[in-house]
Amino acid sequence: MDGVTEDMDTSSPVRRRDAAGNQGQRRVSMADVARQAGVSSQTVSRVSNGHPGVVEATRQQVLTAMKELGYRPNSAARALKSGRFRTLGIILFTLSTTGNVRTLEAIATSAAAEGYATTLLPVAVPTQDEVRGAFTRLGELAVDAIIVIMEVHLLDATTVSLPPNVGVVVADSDAGDRYSVVDTDQRGGATEAVRHLLDLGHTTVWHVAGPEESYAAQRRTAAWRSELERAGCDVPPPLRGDWSAESGYQAGLRLAREAGCTAVFAANDQMALGVLRALHDNGLTVPGQVSVVGFDDIPDAGSFIPPLTTVHQDFAEVGRRCVESALRQIGAAQEERGTTLVPTRLVVRASTAPPPAG
Template sequence: MDHSQPASMQDVARAAGVSPQTVSRVANGSNAVRPETRQRVEAAMEKLGYRPNYAARALKHGRFKDIGVVLFSMLSYGNARILGGIAQAANDSGYAITMQFIGRNHERTLEAAVERMKQLPVDGVIVVMEEHVPDFDTFQPPKELPVVIISEDPANHCPTIDSDQYGCSTAIVDYLLSKGHKTVYHIAGPSSSRAAESRARGWHDTLDQLGLRIPPTYMGDWDADSGYQAGLVLAHDPDCTAIYAANDQMAYGAMLGLQAGGRRVPEDVSVIGVDDSLVGTVPRLALTTMRMRFNDVGSEAFFMAKRMCEGAKVPAGVKTVIPAELVERGSVRDISV
């Protein structure tokens, strides 16, 4: 065999002592192959470096069995966990995923991202909508390429799914008020983040609807240092007895800032975060948080896209919301008793 040329299906068939049709069945995931034969064919594929012709497979079966995933960033905890949920569900279903980043040098619109995905061998697209884009309300997905958007806001032309960003904030504020606090201070995430905006809106609306004082918002950037700086400032505000930070990193930073400023947590100030992202990172973790089920968001988004790729109708404008879970530890004190 000429090793300068890629291995063919016939090469694998000869090496495994089977017919090319059997190699084709193995490559296409057919169950009509005996396990020992499958193992022999797969061993020959690996030895020869054979790669199935996915374009031919798509022509035959109508699908590539690959879902495109568009991300703004891999740096955030939530995005990494969402991607993990998508990847696990895809693997369990015999699918692959193709990732694409919307970098600062790209046109940051849904249309541009999906157009780039159309050039790749994917059956559908999941967009993790971390930031604002100008065409969110006007975007029309191509008829031949199903699109699912991970966004709390419903889209006019695509199904959407997300964690309950707004609802987690209302639950946090209600929880802190039930502990006797007269109001709740908020350390928000960056203004470019859709999740941060929803969390801040839930905090503000809940206090406003109850007629309670709404303290100034402290703007953070998701990192612990920004929480620390806010904690240092709030340590000198005697009216501050409860802080809701929009993620756990900022909440943990705020706890350290408060302590550096002479306030104790939770004796003087209660602190709560969101995500439950510090487990296994911070020893003896005392931070009470609202756990977001990002893995479930990712896996549900994948199965939604898969159903659409297989011909099922998922109505546009339908929003699926995955609720958060309160995890009580030791950073909130009940001052009502």
């Protein structure tokens, strides 16, 4: 090798020494790991790529050699060879809501379990141009599939440009037949919440709705209205909130002035928390005078005063199903279509009871 000799220190990266005795470092190769572990380069490649067909003792031997030499697989070269980047892109409208944060966490955890990294691109302003820009940037960052957590009316299939063979999954929204959708059973959960209050004997249920542009809020409101109509109950005018506890508090102040209000279904737990405080501030007891139900089952819901009856969403399952759908589309001839519904369940706690007598 023209006066260049090669030394191997098993506790440090491979070093090169030239004819003048100058020493430098070079990137550890797969062949170096193979020599260190006493196996073939093909075996090192299979271990590096997580191939299941390797004897466990051999796998550990190779992993030990990788650690000793400081070997890091060349992901760029591997991507060029396989055509896969092992990265999922995520486009997210806001990190301010509990549902989005928990869905994002579940997606990242599920992707990591499958050996995939995630790249997050928040969309600061909900405009078509911003969404198009997010898709373009993800294409430039080299991802295998894209998961969208946002209001899908911002996704215009005629203007969004996707890289070839990049699948799209939409979480908790509506994409018609354009993309694969993984959605919580919003309608079923809201229906169960209203039915629970009616079964307790309340003659109707008031509703604190989410933002008008939200598909989740729209479905929960539609189910609330439909269940009241099915039961032959009066349908009070819904009060509109923005998912925040403060908006729930303002709605609760109005509900406290409604003499016939004995039951409230809030479209999320944060607004339900605001309703509880407003009722308390106006001297009304829960559930003695007014029953309250939320939606989400956030971790703190059981610590409200009183503990909140609410609809539990399985965010971990939503995230897992999103990743499953994305991975199925990688390398497939065409994108998936259709909607997968993740069931909800009502968690009954101390904030609901029969209406006051008389």
